[in-house]
Amino acid sequence: AEAWDMPMAYPDGNFHTKLGREFAEMVKTDTNGEVVITVHGGGSLFKGDEIKRAVQRGTAPIGERLISALSNEDPLFALDAIPFLATNYADARKLYAASKPALEARLEKENLHLLYAIAWPPQGIYANKTIDSAADMRGLKFRTYNATMARLAELLQMVPTQIEAAELSQALATGTVEAMITSGATGVDSQVWEQVKNFYDVQAWLPKNMVFVNKRAWDGLDAKTQEAITKAAAAIEDKGWAMSEELASGYLKTLAENGMTVAKPSAALASDMTAIGDKMTAEWEAGAGDTGKAIIADYRAK
Amino acid sequence: MAISRLLDRVYDAAGVLAGIAMIAIVLIILAQVGARLLAYPLRGGAQFAGYAMAAASFLALPHAFRRHAHIRITILLQALPPRPRLVLDLAGLAVGTVIAAWFAWWAYDLAYISWEIGEVSQGDVAVAMWIPQIAMVVGTALFAVALCHTLIETALTGHGFAPEGDGVLDAAADR
Amino acid sequence: MDQTYQLIVLGVGLLALLGGGIWVGLSLMGVAYIAMALFSPRPIGEAMAMTIWTASSGWTLTALPLFVWMGEILFRTKLSENLFKGLSPWMRPLPGRLLHVNILGCALFAAISGSSAATTATVGRMALPEMKRRGYPENMMIGTLAGGGTLGLLIPPSIILIVYGVAANVSIAKLFMAGILPGIVLASMFMGYIVVWSLLNPGKIPADDERPSWGQKFRALGELLPVVGLIAFVLGSIYTGIATATEAAAFGVIGAFGVAALSRDLTWANFSASLMGAVRTSCMIALILAGSAFLTLAMGFTGIPRALADMIATMNLSPLALIAALAVFYIILGCFLDGISAVVLTMAVVLPMVMEAGIDLIWFGVFVVIVVETAQITPPVGFNLFVLQGMTGRSITYVARVAMPMFAVMVVMLLLITAFPEIVTLLPGGMVRSPG
Ligand code: NA
Numbered sequence: 001a002e003a004w005d006m007p008m009a010y011p012d013g014n015f016h017t018k019l020g021r022e023f024a025e026m027v028k029t030d031t032n033g034e035v036v037i038t039v040h041g042g043g044s045l046f047k048g049d050e051i052k053r054a055v056q057r058g059t060a061p062i063g064e065r066l067i068s069a070l071s072n073e074d075p076l077f078a079l080d081a082i083p084f085l086a087t088n089y090a091d092a093r094k095l096y097a098a099s100k101p102a103l104e105a106r107l108e109k110e111n112l113h114l115l116y117a118i119a120w121p122p123q124g125i126y127a128n129k130t131i132d133s134a135a136d137m138r139g140l141k142f143r144t145y146n147a148t149m150a151r152l153a154e155l156l157q158m159v160p161t162q163i164e165a166a167e168l169s170q171a172l173a174t175g176t177v178e179a180m181i182t183s184g185a186t187g188v189d190s191q192v193w194e195q196v197k198n199f200y201d202v203q204a205w206l207p208k209n210m211v212f213v214n215k216r217a218w219d220g221l222d223a224k225t226q227e228a229i230t231k232a233a234a235a236i237e238d239k240g241w242a243m244s245e246e247l248a249s250g251y252l253k254t255l256a257e258n259g260m261t262v263a264k265p266s267a268a269l270a271s272d273m274t275a276i277g278d279k280m281t282a283e284w285e286a287g288a289g290d291t292g293k294a295i296i297a298d299y300r301a302k
Numbered sequence: 303m304a305i306s307r308l309l310d311r312v313y314d315a316a317g318v319l320a321g322i323a324m325i326a327i328v329l330i331i332l333a334q335v336g337a338r339l340l341a342y343p344l345r346g347g348a349q350f351a352g353y354a355m356a357a358a359s360f361l362a363l364p365h366a367f368r369r370h371a372h373i374r375i376t377i378l379l380q381a382l383p384p385r386p387r388l389v390l391d392l393a394g395l396a397v398g399t400v401i402a403a404w405f406a407w408w409a410y411d412l413a414y415i416s417w418e419i420g421e422v423s424q425g426d427v428a429v430a431m432w433i434p435q436i437a438m439v440v441g442t443a444l445f446a447v448a449l450c451h452t453l454i455e456t457a458l459t460g461h462g463f464a465p466e467g468d469g470v471l472d473a474a475a476d477r
Numbered sequence: 478m479d480q481t482y483q484l485i486v487l488g489v490g491l492l493a494l495l496g497g498g499i500w501v502g503l504s505l506m507g508v509a510y511i512a513m514a515l516f517s518p519r520p521i522g523e524a525m526a527m528t529i530w531t532a533s534s535g536w537t538l539t540a541l542p543l544f545v546w547m548g549e550i551l552f553r554t555k556l557s558e559n560l561f562k563g564l565s566p567w568m569r570p571l572p573g574r575l576l577h578v579n580i581l582g583c584a585l586f587a588a589i590s591g592s593s594a595a596t597t598a599t600v601g602r603m604a605l606p607e608m609k610r611r612g613y614p615e616n617m618m619i620g621t622l623a624g625g626g627t628l629g630l631l632i633p634p635s636i637i638l639i640v641y642g643v644a645a646n647v648s649i650a651k652l653f654m655a656g657i658l659p660g661i662v663l664a665s666m667f668m669g670y671i672v673v674w675s676l677l678n679p680g681k682i683p684a685d686d687e688r689p690s691w692g693q694k695f696r697a698l699g700e701l702l703p704v705v706g707l708i709a710f711v712l713g714s715i716y717t718g719i720a721t722a723t724e725a726a727a728f729g730v731i732g733a734f735g736v737a738a739l740s741r742d743l744t745w746a747n748f749s750a751s752l753m754g755a756v757r758t759s760c761m762i763a764l765i766l767a768g769s770a771f772l773t774l775a776m777g778f779t780g781i782p783r784a785l786a787d788m789i790a791t792m793n794l795s796p797l798a799l800i801a802a803l804a805v806f807y808i809i810l811g812c813f814l815d816g817i818s819a820v821v822l823t824m825a826v827v828l829p830m831v832m833e834a835g836i837d838l839i840w841f842g843v844f845v846v847i848v849v850e851t852a853q854i855t856p857p858v859g860f861n862l863f864v865l866q867g868m869t870g871r872s873i874t875y876v877a878r879v880a881m882p883m884f885a886v887m888v889v890m891l892l893l894i895t896a897f898p899e900i901v902t903l904l905p906g907g908m909v910r911s912p913g
C-alpha cells in the first residue's frame with residue numbers, strides 16, 4: 001500500500017480543499033486501501049509556490065496548484081486566465097477540453113501526471129467607484145500579481161499595485177488598492193464588503209486548480225489501481241465543476257446580503273471588455289506559437 | 303594563523319554583502335511605494351525584497367557565527383570542569399559542522415536543480431530561481447566552513463568557543 | 478499512543494541537541510531530520526532546502542530585519558534617553574517606576590510592528606542599557622521585557638492574527654479590532670505585576686529623590702516628541718494608505734535616521750555599527766526561523782500535531798473543558814514550535830472542534846494568539862528568550878526563569894477572557910458566544 005501526502009494551498013474551508021479530501025476518501029475506498037492520501041490543506045505542508053516542484057521532484061507524491069500561477073514557465077499555463085476569452089462555465093469547460101491534451105503533454109515533460117482540474121468561480125471587478133465603462137477604471141490603483149494582470153492594467157490605463165494576499169484587506173481599507181479582479185469566492189473568503197462597495201459580475205475568466213501526481217509514483221502503481229484513481233478523478237472533476245457553478249451564485253448572493261452592490265456589467269463595459277479580451281487573446285496566441293493557435297481554433301470550433 | 307585571519311576576512315566580506323542586501327530591502331520598498339504614488343508601473347518589488355532578505359540572512363551566517371551572535375544553550379558547558387567542557391565544546395562544534403555541511407549541500411542541490419529544470423519564479427516577474435538562490439549556497443557553505451574552522455581552531459588552541467558576556471548589559475556598564 | 482512515543486523521542490532528541498550546546502537553529506534542523514528519517518518515508522534534504530528557501534525569502538518577513546535595524550539605529554540616538562526622561566516623572570508614583578517603561582514601550586511599539594521578536598529586540602535595545610545604568614534589578618528588567626514583547630502579536634498589526642484569519646476564514650479587520658482591548662488589558666496586568674512585585678520587594682527599585690513639579694512633568698513630555706513623532710510617522714504611512722504594514726518597516730528605518738539626524742547622532746560609525754548589528758541579530762533570528770520552518774515541515778509529514786489534536790477531538794469535551802484542553806495542548810506545542818507554525822499545523826483539526834462547540838471564532842482567534850504568545854517565552858524554544866539571550870549575554874535558563882511570572886500573568890489573562898469574553902468581543906461587536 002502507498003501512503004501519499006497531498007499538499008494543497010488553500011484553506012481547509014475552501015471548496016477545492018474539501019473536494020481534495022473527498023477525492024482522497026474515494027481513492028482509499030476504490031483502491032481498497034492500496035493508495036491512502038493524506039491531505040494537508042492551507043499550505044500546512046508545502047506552500048502554494050512550492051507544490052509543483054515538490055511533486056515534480058517526488059518530495060510530495062501528489063499535489064494541487066493554480067494553473068495560471070505557473071504562467072511564467074509557459075504561456076500554456078496562462079490560457080485559462082486570459083481576460084474575457086471564456087466567460088462562463090460552459091465555455092471554460094470547452095477551453096479546458098481544447099487545452100487538455102497540450103496541458104497533459106506539458107506536465108508529462110516535467111514528470112507530472114494530470115489527474116483533474118476544477119474551475120474557480122468567475123472573476124469579477126471589485127471597486128468602490130461606480131464603473132460603467134472601461135474609461136471609469138482609468139487611473140484606479142489596481143491589484144496586479146502577475147504579467148497578465150499587469151498587461152490588463154496597462155490596457156485599462158490603471159495603476160498596477162502589487163499587494164500580497166495577507167495585506168489585501170488593509171490595502172483595500174486604506175485605499176492603497178482601489179480596484180481588483182478576483183472571484184466571488186475570494187471576496188467572500190476575505191469578507192471584502194468591509195472595504196469595498198461594488199462588484200461587477202463581468203465573469204472575466206475562470207481560472208482552474210489542477211491536481212497532479214508524480215509520474216514515477218504514478219507509473220509505480222498497477223493498472224487496476226491507476227484505473228480506479230483515474231475514475232475517481234473524473235468523478236470528482238465533474239462534481240467539482242458543478243459545485244463551483246452552484247457556489248458561484250451563492251457567493252454573489254452573500255456579497256449582496258452583506259451590503260455590496262452586485263451588478264451585471266453595463267453594455268458599454270461589456271463591449272470594452274470584449275475588445276480587450278480579443279486583444280489579449282491575440283497577444284497570447286502570438287506568444288504561445290502553433291500549439292496556442294491550435295488550441296484557440298479548436299476552442300472556437302467547439 | 304594567516305589562513306584563519308584570511309577566512310575571517312572572507313566571513314566579514316560576506317557580512318558586508320549582507321548589510322548591502324539589507325539596505326537594498328529598504329531601497330526596494332521605498333521605490334515600490336514611490337512608484338505607486340507616482341503611478342509608475344514598477345514590478346516585482348515584493349519578490350526582490352524577499353530575495354534581498356534571503357541574501358541578508360544567509361550571507362551573514364558565518365560572520366554572525368564568529369561574533370557569537372548565534373544562540374546556543376550553554377548550561378551544561380558551564381557546569382562542567384575545563385577538560386570535559388572542552389570535549390563537549392568540540393563535540394558540539396563537530397555535530398554543528400555536520401548539520402551545517404548537510405544544509406549547505408542541499409542548498410547547493412536546490413540551486414543546481416533549479417538551474418537544471420529551468421525553474422522560474424511564480425511571482426510578478428519571471429526570475430530564474432537559481433540566481434537568487436546563489437546567496438543561500440554561498441552563505442550556508444561559508445557557514446559550514448566557519449564551523450569547521452572554529453572546530454579546528456578550538457582543538458588546536460584548547461580554548462573553548464563558549465561566549466563571554468558581550469551583551470548590551472555589559473556594554474552599558476562601561477558606557 | 479504511537480504519536481506520544483514519537484513526541485517523546487523527538488522531545489528527548491531536541492533536548493539532547495540543545496543541551497549539548499548545538500546552536501538553536503541547527504538543533505531544530507537536527508531534530509527535524511530525525512523526525513523525517515524515523516517517522517516518514519519521504520526524501521529529506523530537498524524538502525528541507527525548498528522549505529527553508531521559501532521561509533527565508535518571503536515578503537511579509539522583510540519587516541522583521543528592518544524593525545530590528547530601526548531599533549539598532551534608535552539605540553544609538555538620544556531617543557531612548559528622551560523616552561525615559563519623558564516618562565519617568567509620570568511613572569514616579571507607581572511602584573516599580575521605570576520598569577513600566579518596558580511595558581509601555583512594548584505596547585506602543587506593538588502598534589507599529591507585527592512580530593514579537595522585533596518588538597522585544599527594538600524596545601530591549603533601547604531600554605535595557607538605560608535601566609541597567611539606573612540600577613534596576615536585572616531579573617525584572619529582562620522578565621518584563623520578555624512578557625511585554627509578546628504584545629507585538631496581540632496588538633494590531635499582527636502577523637499571527639492574519640495567519641489565523643486566513644485559516645479560519647474570519648475577518649482580519651475584526652480580529653485586529655478584537656486584539657486591541659485584550660492587548661491593553663494584558664499590558665495593564667503586566668504593569669500590575671510590576672506594582673505588586675515592587676511592593677513585595679521594597680528597596681529593590683533604585684531610590685530617587687527628585688520631586689518634579691507639574692510644570693516639570695509637562696515639560697518632560699516634550700522629551701517624548703521624537704518617539705511620538707516616529708510612531709506617528711510609521712502609523713501614518715500605514716493608515717493613510719501610502720504603505721502597507723510590511724512596507725511601513727522601511728519608513729521606520731527612514732524615520733529612525735531622521736531622529737538620529739535631528740539629535741546629531743547620524744555618523745558613519747553609527748550607521749555602519751547599526752547596520753551590522755541589525756544584520757547579525759536578524760541573521761540569528763533567520764537561522765532559528767529556518768530550523769523552525771524545517772521542523773514544521775517534518776511535523777506536517779509525521780502528523781504528530783494533527784494526531785494529538787485528533788486525540789482531543791475524540792474526547793467529546795464540554796466547550797469549557799475543550800478550551801482548557803486546547804490551552805494545555807498549545808502551551809505544550811509552543812514549547813517546541815513557534816506560534817505561527819503551531820497554528821498552521823493544527824487549524825485543520827482544531828477549527829471544526831471549536832465550531833462544533835459553538836465557540837465564537839473571533840474570540841477563539843484572540844485566545845489562540847494569547848496561548849501561543851506564551852510559546853514565545855517558554856523554553857526550550859522561545860523566540861523572545863533567544864532575542865533577549867542574544868542581547869544580554871545571559872543564559873537561556875536565566876532568561877526563561879525571570880520570564881516565568883509573565884507566563885503566569887498570561888495564563889491569568891486566558892482565564893479572564895474566558896470568564897469575560899466581552900474583553901475580546903466588545904470592540905469588533907457582533908454575536909458574542911462565550912465558551913461557557
Ligand atoms: Na503588533
Ligand code: NA
Pocket residue numbers: 811812813814851852853854855856857858859860
Ligand atoms: Na516556547
